[in-house]
Amino acid sequence: MHPDTIATNLRASPTPEPLSLVADDVHFAYPDGHVALRGVTLRVARGEKVALVGPNGAGKSTFMLQLNGILEGRGRIEIAGLPVTKRTLPQVRARVGLVFQNPDDQLFSPTVFEDVAFGPLHMGLPADEVRARVDRALDLVSMAAYHDRQPFHLSMGEKKRIAIATVLAMMPEILVLDEPSAGLDPRARRGLIHLLRSLPLTMLVSTHDLAMVRELFDRMVIMDEGRIVADGQTDALLADRALLDAHGLEAP
Amino acid sequence: MASIMHILRASPLELFGLELHIPDGFLNLPVALICWIAAIGLIAFAVRRTQAELGERQIPLMGIMAAFIFAAQMINFPVAGGTSGHLLGGVLAAVTLGPWAGMLVMASVIGVQALLFQDGGLLAMGANILNMGLITALIGFGLYRSVIGQGMPVRLAVVGVAAWISVMGAAFVTSLQLWLSGTARLDVVMPAMLGVHALIGIGEALITVGAVAFISRARPDLVAAEQYTGHTDRGWMIGGALAALAVVILSPLASADPDGLERVAEDLGFLESGQSAPYEIIPDYTLPFLGETPLSTIVAGVIGALIVAVVAVLVARALSSRAAASR
Amino acid sequence: MMHTHLLDRYREAQSVIHRLDPRVKVVVTLLFIVSTALLPDGAWFAFALSFILALSCSFLARLGVTFALRRSFVVLPFALAAITAIIAVPGRPLFMWQIGGTTIIGTDAGVVRFLSILARSWLSVQMAIVLTATTNVPDLLHALRHLRVPEVLVAIVGFMLRYLSVLADEAARLLRAREARSALLANRRGGGSPGWRARVAGYMAGQLFLRSYERSDRVYNAMLARGFAGRFLAINPHLMREHDWWALAVTVVALTVVQLAGQGFPPG
Numbered sequence: 001m002h003p004d005t006i007a008t009n010l011r012a013s014p015t016p017e018p019l020s021l022v023a024d025d026v027h028f029a030y031p032d033g034h035v036a037l038r039g040v041t042l043r044v045a046r047g048e049k050v051a052l053v054g055p056n057g058a059g060k061s062t063f064m065l066q067l068n069g070i071l072e073g074r075g076r077i078e079i080a081g082l083p084v085t086k087r088t089l090p091q092v093r094a095r096v097g098l099v100f101q102n103p104d105d106q107l108f109s110p111t112v113f114e115d116v117a118f119g120p121l122h123m124g125l126p127a128d129e130v131r132a133r134v135d136r137a138l139d140l141v142s143m144a145a146y147h148d149r150q151p152f153h154l155s156m157g158e159k160k161r162i163a164i165a166t167v168l169a170m171m172p173e174i175l176v177l178d179e180p181s182a183g184l185d186p187r188a189r190r191g192l193i194h195l196l197r198s199l200p201l202t203m204l205v206s207t208h209d210l211a212m213v214r215e216l217f218d219r220m221v222i223m224d225e226g227r228i229v230a231d232g233q234t235d236a237l238l239a240d241r242a243l244l245d246a247h248g249l250e251a252p
Numbered sequence: 253m254a255s256i257m258h259i260l261r262a263s264p265l266e267l268f269g270l271e272l273h274i275p276d277g278f279l280n281l282p283v284a285l286i287c288w289i290a291a292i293g294l295i296a297f298a299v300r301r302t303q304a305e306l307g308e309r310q311i312p313l314m315g316i317m318a319a320f321i322f323a324a325q326m327i328n329f330p331v332a333g334g335t336s337g338h339l340l341g342g343v344l345a346a347v348t349l350g351p352w353a354g355m356l357v358m359a360s361v362i363g364v365q366a367l368l369f370q371d372g373g374l375l376a377m378g379a380n381i382l383n384m385g386l387i388t389a390l391i392g393f394g395l396y397r398s399v400i401g402q403g404m405p406v407r408l409a410v411v412g413v414a415a416w417i418s419v420m421g422a423a424f425v426t427s428l429q430l431w432l433s434g435t436a437r438l439d440v441v442m443p444a445m446l447g448v449h450a451l452i453g454i455g456e457a458l459i460t461v462g463a464v465a466f467i468s469r470a471r472p473d474l475v476a477a478e479q480y481t482g483h484t485d486r487g488w489m490i491g492g493a494l495a496a497l498a499v500v501i502l503s504p505l506a507s508a509d510p511d512g513l514e515r516v517a518e519d520l521g522f523l524e525s526g527q528s529a530p531y532e533i534i535p536d537y538t539l540p541f542l543g544e545t546p547l548s549t550i551v552a553g554v555i556g557a558l559i560v561a562v563v564a565v566l567v568a569r570a571l572s573s574r575a576a577a578s579r
Numbered sequence: 580m581m582h583t584h585l586l587d588r589y590r591e592a593q594s595v596i597h598r599l600d601p602r603v604k605v606v607v608t609l610l611f612i613v614s615t616a617l618l619p620d621g622a623w624f625a626f627a628l629s630f631i632l633a634l635s636c637s638f639l640a641r642l643g644v645t646f647a648l649r650r651s652f653v654v655l656p657f658a659l660a661a662i663t664a665i666i667a668v669p670g671r672p673l674f675m676w677q678i679g680g681t682t683i684i685g686t687d688a689g690v691v692r693f694l695s696i697l698a699r700s701w702l703s704v705q706m707a708i709v710l711t712a713t714t715n716v717p718d719l720l721h722a723l724r725h726l727r728v729p730e731v732l733v734a735i736v737g738f739m740l741r742y743l744s745v746l747a748d749e750a751a752r753l754l755r756a757r758e759a760r761s762a763l764l765a766n767r768r769g770g771g772s773p774g775w776r777a778r779v780a781g782y783m784a785g786q787l788f789l790r791s792y793e794r795s796d797r798v799y800n801a802m803l804a805r806g807f808a809g810r811f812l813a814i815n816p817h818l819m820r821e822h823d824w825w826a827l828a829v830t831v832v833a834l835t836v837v838q839l840a841g842q843g844f845p846p847g
Contacts, residue, residue, distance in 0.1 A: 093763075323749065324788070
């Protein structure tokens with residue numbers, strides 16, 4: 001399939017917005033008082049692939065959970081022009097494809113088909129549309145034969161792919177992945193990198209895997225202590241030893 | 253504060269929904285103590301059986317599964333207009349862990365809910381454990397056991413029915429206990445409880461069936477017949493069926509014809525109305541109370557509350573010992 | 580990543596109550612609840628005395644007077660059931676309703692019964708809250724063990740509490756994952772049928788069940804590897820000291836006074 005066809009198939013909105021993600025001065029503190037985000041400002045253009053790196057506790061996961069409203073902070077967030085508010089949450093969730101770090105948290109149906117179909121079914125789509133989307137999504141992650149398999153019995157690599165498929169079926173505007181390559185053996189990791197390269201979606205990927213970052217992502221954003229401390233070309237940032245050191249990173 | 257706001261926004265379904273944790277003050281001392289005795293008896297029996305069946309494995313297994321039930325009760329599903337359904341879990345615990353381990357697991361959950369979270373009283377804990385943990389597990393296992401040899405669709409259907417009946421049974425017994433304690437009028441609280449829990453029971457049935465379906469697909473060994481080699485067929489089948497029948501038959505009796513039950517109670521001297529001196533249903537909270545009113549009345553009322561659990565266990569044991577003797 | 584604040588009912592503080600032997604605290608709480616249950620309807624003076632007792636405990640435990648008060652509004656559904664006591668107890672009629680063909684009569688004794696139930700319930704919850712707030716979990720378990728609760732049950736509860744936050748976190752993440760995929764399109768209704776939603780909730784529970792079950796296998800193996808052979812051994816750090824006996828004695832005396840007040844002594 002030609003990448004452009006995939007792209008048009010995947011996008012749901014008819015009039016493309018230039019910016020997939022707009023985050024303006026986002027603040028967030030957990031109920032127990034811990035301040036996780038101290039004014040995060042980020043813009044991601046359509047089709048861009050951005051890596052989000054930083055030490056544990058920097059606020060990467062917390063920020064990602066702001067994007068589809070699971071956590072609500074202060075500040076403006078817009079997904080393809082749609083502001084993220086309480087009222088718009090159901091539509092926002094169709095646009096943000098959030099994949100958690102642990103696929104076991106994400107796969108909760110007895111069969112792969114049912115898990116991937118959950119999103120479209122919840123959206124109220126007719127049965128044949130649901131089936132078409134599931135097929136397309138599984139195709140994209142190269143797991144077309146897995147319809148009737150049980151997610152519970154799959155390997156970590158397979159589960160991660162299915163987890164990605166579950167959000168692809170909703171045709172999101174932006175794919176947000178939390179530590180996708182964590183826990184994968186080299187072969188599964190290679191497969192994942194290949195998959196991410198092939199998907200022409202806007203992507204925001206949080207990861208410790210700087211080798212993968214160098215391979216896949218032109219733009220890198222470094223977060224530390226709830227703030228963005230660097231945002232620029234991956235190669236340039238990875239060459240800045242002092243910067244990496246200061247934020248607990250090691251060049252690959 | 254959050255709880256007040258929650259209550260003010262709640263719908264009637266939510267207010268009564270699976271709110272079977274009786275706080276202290278709503279059961280009088282005799283009822284609470286009798287329920288404690290029944291609960292302790294069943295728990296003691298369950299402890300011995302699990303010791304025999306599982307040995308040392310039992311503690312980490314049941315501890316973690318108790319934590320599972322607690323966590324699983326957090327899993328909700330939206331029903332309508334802001335209300336959501338939850339899982340109680342008695343039937344799930346019994347079908348997957350066996351009746352005795354299931355009962356211990358549920359008892360631990362309910363005990364901790366009362367002790368740490370004030371969800372249910374301390375004096376009333378015996379009744380709560382009996383209603384929500386022991387009776388539900390017995391009904392669930394009893395009914396499931398009777399169809400263990402059948403195909404999956406039949407078993408799932410029976411699990412669903414058992415889950416619904418377990419919720420109804422718990423609501424039924426709770427209403428009886430409230431009435432016997434003089435806290436509420438039977439002809440009001442019983443239909444209300446049963447009516448609300450008839451709907452909630454459907455949610456319990458669907459969640460339980462979904463969970464058992466998932467588990468039996470991924471790990472069929474955890475719900476298979478081989479697990480229950482220690483129990484005899486007929487005892488459980490008959491006991492479970494009797495328990496379910498008792499609930500089903502007694503509920504409409506109590507709710508549809510409240511005058512009937514109250515008239516019987518009046519005839520037996522339990523209730524007197526229209527007298528100049530107020531005759532208290534429970535005149536004193538001390539032992540003399542048992543002597544003042546006919547013992548048969550008390551026994552009749554208490555049996556109504558405990559019949560589900562006691563009958564199931566007694567019949568099961570009687571039949572199993574007879575079956576063992578005849579071999 | 581996320582923490583469910585489930586077990587934060589314990590309030591760290593240095594107070595007379597905190598320092599009491601946990602067995603004493605459990606027994607005192609139970610005695611108080613039983614005493615409250617024994618008080619007859621309408622024993623307002625005795626209820627007030629009990630309230631003062633509960634308040635003093637709350638104060639002595641440095642909880643702040645409003646701490647326990649705030650958490651006691653949990654009994655609403657049963658309060659609604661108890662309202663029917665107003666029309667259940669024979670006595671002097673206060674009001675009458677005609678509903679359909681039946682007459683509902685509310686009596687003074689009924690109102691007294693209802694209010695007494697509320698009072699007993701509220702008092703019991705107060706004391707229970709003081710118990711939980713001043714006794715941490717390991718101490719509570721020790722207390723249960725010493726009060727002859729079977730070792731098996733105490734061990735099960737111990738394990739349960741240990742893994743409660745772990746499993747609750749897993750449940751919360753499952754709920755989040757479902758939320759993240761619960762999208763709606765602007766131009767159509769969705770959400771699925773309640774039956775489907777219930778089934779999915781069941782799947783989630785089933786998944787959690789299997790993960791928990793297999794986790795218990797791993798825990799059991801870890802225990803075996805450390806020499807577990809079926810029995811738990813615990814060192815008893817609790818010895819009854821003088822102030823524990825005093826607390827017990829004071830409680831018994833105070834509750835006796837309450838009971839006497841409830842029975843109408845002194846008369847008049």
